[in-house]
Amino acid sequence: MGAMKETPPFFPLGSAINDHGHLVIGGCDSMDLAETYGTPLYVFAEEDIRARAREFKREFTGRLSSSRVVYAGKACLNRAVAKIIAEEGLGLDVVSGGELEIARSAGFPMKNIYFHGNNKSDAELELALAAGVGRIVIDNAWELARLDGIAGARSCRADVMLRIKPGIDPHTHAKITTGNIDSKFGFGLEDADSAVGRILSSNSLKLVGFHYHIGSQIFEIQPFLDAMHTALGFIAGVRGRWGLIVDELDAGGGFAVQYLSGQAPPSVGEYAEAIVSFFKEECRRLDLTSLSLTVEPGRATVARAAVALYSVGVIKDIPGIRRYLCVDGGMADNIRPALYGACYEPYLANRMTERANQLYTVAGRFCESGDILAADVKLPAADPGDTLVMPVCGAYCIPMASNYNAFFRPAVVMVKEGQHRLIRRRESIEDLLRTDLG
Template sequence: MSNNLNLDGCDLVKLALKYGTPLYVFSQGMIERRCREIKEQFLNRHEGSHAYYASKAFLTLAMCQIIEKEGLGLDVVSGGELHLALKASFPAERIVLHGNNKLRQEIEMAVESGVGRIVVDWEGEIDIIDEVSKIKGQKTPILLRVTPEVKAMTHKYIQTGHRGSKFGIPLERIPYVVKKTISLSNVELKGFHFHLGSQIDDYRTYLEAVDVITKLMSDLREGLGYTTEELDIGGGFGIGNGEGSLTKPISYFTDPAMERIKARCLTFGLPLPSVAIEPGRWITGEAGITLYTVGAIKEIPGSCTYVSVDGGMADNIRPALYGARYRAEVANKMGRDKDKIVTVAGRCCESGDILIEDLPVPGDIEPGDILAVFNTGAYSYSMASNYNMLPKPAVVFVDKGEDILVVERETYDDLVVKQRGIRSALRV
């Protein structure tokens, strides 16, 4: 019997041999289970609530199809993500468009396709949406993204709700923006949105923001007669690291938030708005594993042992970008004693291309072994690059012992297909 690592009934070593490495492998079943937990623990328990998958975490045609089938909406942040969603025949009315600097053509695409909401990130954007909507003969529903001035306990690169954030409209400007917006004919202000950051582990951060925004809602109703219909509390719900830190159920975040929203609205005499969330990493992060083939192994006396793999920062920039930590296993040597400590190095020409430090592995690790890095389902494929002209890996979904290729591996020819030489152009 094989001691190879398995995922959803599929032998990961065999998948590495079949599709090559680096390889992104996703558990379709885990993604679906997370979506169903959101429906059971949030959507079905709170009338009028909505959940939008934050597609920047991981987006492919196949992922869009799963999210659509499971009944969730989609949060996109660019024209490219919107285009992909529409190509997947995702219902436009279940799409929300974000972005701190939306291009006019992106706004035109969103209005023309009939997206459910556009989340406004700066004051001037409202004029563009109003103008485009007038030309199209439509009235576009919008939310205002508010900076609640709440600092989440996470890496500074992924904090988004503090006062100095590049995202959102400052609190003190909201009354002016609301007054302006409700005077326009081709936009419809439905309510507000906030987002506090990524990989947040404590629900109390959301309660702080809810207190700020509900006070704002009360002030706007008293001062301008504006009643908030919708409140989107964003996402950023953290996942466990597999080293004693477990992923909390979605209700850990949503139950306290909903209780606080209800209590605050009761206190202020406000009607309860419909509430939305935007989970991304929480849905797909743990569903993904990246497979690599071990190459060069360098033992440096008095320093460390480097185990180099055939991928690295080009397919997972997060360790180099903000110190993200991962755990891994040698997939073809499961169950053996881990009596060696190594540093997993990527193949990119950068000293900072280190995937994992101080990883325990079997002492007989050798070139050709398959290394499986866990919890890479979010912000690995979506942030992948062609640095050093490396082709992007393939993506495979597995479910109940079956595997399906959902994104083909790039080839060297793919890397140059858009390039043009200059010889003929310079010829006299």
């Protein structure tokens, strides 16, 4: 066996191409994985997740020892991922009782959990208090009043943060923008100030900090700094108006990852250098030097750690118009292209070294014209039975998967050092019928 060739930069760390022209991930031949587990199949490289987690910790805590890195679990959360995140010393942000229970079942330390969400139920607030989560992030006045009452009835005092809207345009897709004024998330600054007063009058809530998140896939660094400028100014104002000195500013996530050739975002180090430097400078200027900084990378921790493998079926050529390459998955396992125009760069996993000189539109198998995974992409001349690989599928694909068209949600495997293990089995007809009472 000769030396293996390198893959494009957005494949999982350590990926390569072997002498057969096959994609190798975590030391495992992707063709062997597809044969063993079937397709569609999601393949996670454990060492990639660990490396990204360590990189965020190194780059942020190396510049500010009091900073904290919290993984945004909505990107992809299962027991295997939760255990890796815990072992790497990151916190975890959850947005539902279900995510909290997954974390708890994996033995994740509850004190390192941040509970977000814009419409938490009373049952979820009860669960968070009973579990002893580290932070409950209050999104609105209604939730504040309910949590105050629930905590009071339990005779406990919850550590809480307020989610604020800094009113910053992050220059990303409208459907993944969350920090502007017209957002369902968080308090406007005037309402947040009133909420501070309400919390200070409570015996059941302790305000320990503020949180914001301006959006996802943000390639520009300046929006992060603009949002921080607003938030730190607000915190300084809170100290002046209420005499309150909080412990923490949670600046959320939104760090971009590379999905396409030629579209590389800033490195983690570049983000960290700009954000931490600005944070230190502003805290000195505003006399907030006791404030700690938290960041919440989700996509940037797991997106590049996984690929999706599909089997090629029908190839439909409409002369002079388009050539469709149809695969055995699609929008039910990856809604992102249909939902907000996400773009991918697919390859043929069994023919990685062949010249990509044919134009295809990769179509899914579902009964929607919008079920297109990648439009007008170049691949080698494809045949039914080839295996198509979609890189950068570790974030949001699996969490947003559905049973549309009574589709079985795909299997997920974890690979490391030539070993593979099933971390989520493929669904079956029994799974589909289990909750159908007829």
